[in-house]
Each structure stands twice: as C-alpha cells, then as structure tokens.
Amino acid sequence: MPGPRQFTLPDLTTIVPFAWSSNPHYSKASADSASWINSFDILNGDETVKYKRAMLELLASYMFPYAGFEELRTCCDFINMITSLDDFSDLQDGEGAQQSTDTFLAAISGKPAKATDLYRMVSQFRERYARKAGANCMRRFVENCENYCAAVAKEAELRDLDCTLDIDSFTKLRREYSATQLCVGLFEYVHGIDLPDAVFDDDVFRLVYWAGVDMLCLTNDLYSFNREQAKGIATNNMFTVVMKERGYTYQQAADYIGEEHQRLVAQLVDASANMPSFGKKVDDGVQKYVYSMEQGVVGNVIWCLETPRYFGVWNEPLQRDRRVKLWDVVV
Secondary structure, eight states: OOOSSEEEOOOHHHHSOOOOOOOTTHHHHHHHHHHHHHTSTTSOHHHHHHHHHHTHHHHHHHHOTTOOHHHHHHHHHHHHHHHHHHHHHHTSOHHHHHHHHHHHHHHHTTOOOOOOHHHHHHHHHHHHHHTTOOHHHHHHHHHHHHHHHHHHHHHHHHHHTTOOOOHHHHHHHHHHHTSHHHHHTHHHHHHTOOOOHHHHHOHHHHHHHHHHHHHHHHHHHHHHHHHHHHHTOOTTSHHHHHHHHHOOOHHHHHHHHHHHHHHHHHHHHHHHHTOOOOOHHHHHHHHHHHHHHHHHHHHHHHHHHHOHHHHGGGHHHHHHHOEEEOOOOOO
C-alpha cells in the first residue's frame, strides 16, 4: 500500500561524499547559452519562463566545475537542448516522440534533414562539440544518441500503455532514455581526452561507469517523482517501479533509493581504487574521467535541491527538513 501521501527524502548530500563547487565561468556561459536556446522557436512563452526558473545552466556549472568557458558553454547548451527534448517527449505519444528523436538523431549525426528549429539547434551543438571531441569520443557519443532515441520512443509507448516494468528491466531502459549517458559523454570532450574502447570494455571501469550513471538516474527519479505524479506521468520512475514490484509505501520507496545510492557510492569508490593500468597517458585520462563522474553525481544532487524545477517554491523549506507532501494530480 502507498501509505500517507508524504515522505522524507534520504539525505543524499551526506550519502554522496564527494566535494563540489560551482564553475567560475557560470554567469557568462549561462547567459550566452540561455540566449542561444531562446533563439529557437521551440519553447512557448510559458515554457521559456519555466526554463529560466529551472536554472538548467546551473546544473552544468555544478556537474562541470573544472570546465573552461568554451567547454562549459557547450555543456550548458547540451543540457538546455536535451532537457527541452526530454520534456517534449513526456507530452508526446510514441509516434510523436519518434519524429522528434529522428530529427535529433539526424542532426547529431551530421546527416541532412528538414531544417526545422530542432534540427538547426542540434546541428549547432554538434558543431561546437566536434571542435574538440576525439574520434572515439564522437563515435561513442553518436552511438549513445542512437540508443537514447530508441529508448525515448519505447518509454513513450510504455507510458501510453500505462505499463510499469520490473526493477531490472526498468534500470536498463532508464540508463538509455534518461540521456544520462549523453551527459557523461561530455566528460572526455571537456578534458580534451579520447579514451580507447579498451577502457570502456574493462570490467572494473564499467563498475565506475554504471555506478555513476545509475546514481544520476536515481537522483533524478527521487527528486522528480512528486512533479511527475502530479502530472500523471510517473509510471516510468523508480519510485513507482519499486512501489509496484515490492508493495512499498512512499517512504519505503524513498528509503530504497537512498540505500541504492549508498551501495553505488561504495561500488564507485572501490572500483576506482582497483582500476587496472592502461598505460600512463591513458591512466591520466581515466583518472580525470573518474573525477568527472564523482563531480557529476554530487553536482546533480546539489542542483536538484536548489532548482525550482522539481519542488517549485517549496525547494527552500525542503532543503531544511527533506519532507515531501505529494501534490494533487492535475492532468
């Protein structure tokens, strides 16, 4: 049974132990990126106001505090771009989501397509990303985009059917349609490194990789659940998944996500300490990648608690007591 329509959030700021900071280039990079995203006729007036309030560029600042100005600007552009696409897909059926993601995929791959605002926006991002991304980095990024596009359409179909997957199946799909792996794909670009495939194929490195990706997904599910359930679109959220599969209350579901963070932090730290050597030059890049994963995870936690995107005007009191009272459903 769901139980009372309220719960206490796990204290992820304590569970996730990594130090965090904001990027010193945030003010200018965020202003430039906001001007860029608003130059496209994609968001209506209400959506534009919502995006300004969400402080999406601040997420890039917290996830990439070490990035130079140009790199941070690219990260801001990406998060603005992919979040708009993600929000659009929430409102589309399977066919509509597929059309949008097809346009996205054509643009990110550098292929010709109808020159819509969406296509132009993604093409401009690709141009910025390609200036610094190495060949391996670029190929992996496009491959992850392909997986993302397929998963977004699948998620929309499941939402149409009001279908909730089991925990294991949902975890695999969530890794793809959340765009988390696309954000992670910015790490190499920012550092100017191009790791060989042997690194990504290594079992120990993959423990770090999936621990970080899964924490990014779980953090977003935890903090976005109230907003999603109020909009009637919480079917594909780990909160809903564990409540259905295990019969958990809201509080038990929140506690589960907190416990998963504890497990995944331990997995990331242990795997990082036991990383094999790939040769000095590559090892330096791997260390930077692991550091980026840590910063991405903690930066996402801090941003989720600061942005009004998930809790509106209640985000400040929520930071004090972590109590969430579920909003009424308004579809």
